Amino acid sequence: MSKKLFEESFFPRRHLLAFSGGPDSVYLLKQLHSFYKENLPQHVELAYVNYHDSPFVEEEEKIVLLYQERYGLVLHQKDVRREECEGNFEDWARKIRYSFFRQLLSSSLLDDVLTAHHQDDSIETYLLQKERGNLPLHYGLDEKTEVFGYPLLRPLLSVTKAEIYHFLQEEKLPYYEDCTNHDDHTKRNLLRKASPLPERDSLLLEMKRRNEQLSSLFPRFRKWNNVVPFSFYDSLTEEEKRRFLFFFLDENLKSISPERKEGLAQELFAFLHRKADGCLSLPEKVLYRTKAFFFLAESIAEEDYEIVVTRPAVYQTLFFRLTVLDSKTFHMPSFPFLMRNNRREDKIETDLVSKDVHTFLKRQKVPFYYRKSYPVFLFDGKILFVPFYKDILDGKVPLDFTWPETDPSRSSPESCPYPGKGDTSRPPDGR
Numbered sequence: 001m002s003k004k005l006f007e008e009s010f011f012p013r014r015h016l017l018a019f020s021g022g023p024d025s026v027y028l029l030k031q032l033h034s035f036y037k038e039n040l041p042q043h044v045e046l047a048y049v050n051y052h053d054s055p056f057v058e059e060e061e062k063i064v065l066l067y068q069e070r071y072g073l074v075l076h077q078k079d080v081r082r083e084e085c086e087g088n089f090e091d092w093a094r095k096i097r098y099s100f101f102r103q104l105l106s107s108s109l110l111d112d113v114l115t116a117h118h119q120d121d122s123i124e125t126y127l128l129q130k131e132r133g134n135l136p137l138h139y140g141l142d143e144k145t146e147v148f149g150y151p152l153l154r155p156l157l158s159v160t161k162a163e164i165y166h167f168l169q170e171e172k173l174p175y176y177e178d179c180t181n182h183d184d185h186t187k188r189n190l191l192r193k194a195s196p197l198p199e200r201d202s203l204l205l206e207m208k209r210r211n212e213q214l215s216s217l218f219p220r221f222r223k224w225n226n227v228v229p230f231s232f233y234d235s236l237t238e239e240e241k242r243r244f245l246f247f248f249l250d251e252n253l254k255s256i257s258p259e260r261k262e263g264l265a266q267e268l269f270a271f272l273h274r275k276a277d278g279c280l281s282l283p284e285k286v287l288y289r290t291k292a293f294f295f296l297a298e299s300i301a302e303e304d305y306e307i308v309v310t311r312p313a314v315y316q317t318l319f320f321r322l323t324v325l326d327s328k329t330f331h332m333p334s335f336p337f338l339m340r341n342n343r344r345e346d347k348i349e350t351d352l353v354s355k356d357v358h359t360f361l362k363r364q365k366v367p368f369y370y371r372k373s374y375p376v377f378l379f380d381g382k383i384l385f386v387p388f389y390k391d392i393l394d395g396k397v398p399l400d401f402t403w404p405e406t407d408p409s410r411s412s413p414e415s416c417p418y419p420g421k422g423d424t425s426r427p428p429d430g431r
Contacts, residue, residue, distance in 0.1 A: 135242045364388055
């Protein structure tokens with residue numbers, strides 16, 4: 001074999017090889033054996049999913065067991081049945097397969113997953129991306145990526161399918177040819193039949209050029225991991241915005257498939273078109289949007305709360321932590337007093353111009369995601385104190401919002417209503 005598939009840094013690692021007994025995975029296993037030699041069982045374990053999706057699965061399983069025994073390898077096998085699938089079989093099988101890999105990596109001392117995708121697979125993926133108008137993070141297949149939170153490596157992307165078949169014939173290595181690879185119902189199989197990829201070199205150069213263009217964008221994208229100001233987002237072209245949203249979701253929602261992320265990125269693009277307060281539920285998290293920025297946070301129930309403050313102490317709610325040193329800090333005559341979230345009918349019993357609490361919060365530019373949980377302080381049933389939001393940011397009121405985990409109004413200076421504020425390290429001044 002003339003191509004160098006593995007670097008020396010590859011040697012100490014332990015790999016889970018996705019193995020089906022097909023020509024590609026048999027070829028990769030043989031190359032691993034040539035690299036590790038007698039140490040192969042210490043470095044490679046096999047993972048095989050039998051979908052029972054054809055009458056010939058027994059032949060497939062025999063090939064898998066043949067190589068497991070030949071090289072003395074640990075084999076992890078999972079059996080599922082195609083009739084259990086609801087919806088698209090390819091998507092279902094992919095989720096089954098990669099969930100199985102994740103389970104194995106979390107329970108075994110393995111470093112990564114190896115798959116036998118080759119150069120033809122990468123070019124076919126690129127052609128499908130072009131046909132569908134996808135805006136991926138990488139054109140074709142990437143040699144190193146992350147799936148469901150674990151590293152996935154594709155060492156064969158420099159090897160053609162023809163080279164694989166030639167090698168197997170020369171070495172007289174048995175393999176199982178999956179009959180579903182000739183199913184004309186899938187786009188990829190139709191593409192394989194339509195053309196033997198005669199423009200291989202020009203397609204590879206085109207992929208390389210487009211991936212280089214993408215790589216120049218990513219350093220700009222990485223500056224905004226979670227809290228994204230519209231001052232940055234609006235500086236992007238429409239295509240860059242769509243790419244950024246896919247990148248943003250890929251960074252923050254690791255367990256979602258790339259196909260699902262593409263659909264979600266389209267939803268986000270439409271949602272963000274109007275710069276107004278609002279939120280959009282996503283798998284696992286919620287996207288919050290203000291006029292100045294947007295961010296992802298864990299969803300949290302908007303629950304009413306009431307806390308009787310009887311003495312100096314630290315009081316914790318789902319939304320914030322309050323350090324009480326003196327009742328006078330909160331304009332309370334004495335202990336005890338009541339702290340609760342504001343309610344729709346609330347009126348302030350002081351000489352403030354804005355008596356209505358909700359009007360007061362809006363005029364104070366309290367972010368909409370804090371308004372339902374924002375505290376009011378009562379004595380003898382009357383609201384005597386509602387903190388100025390600026391005073392919280394300035395540290396004059398010892399209240400620290402703990403949700404979301406990173407407060408965008410503090411962590412994103414461009415978008416903060418009061419730029420440069422947010423130092424809560426000093427004690428309250430007793431205003």
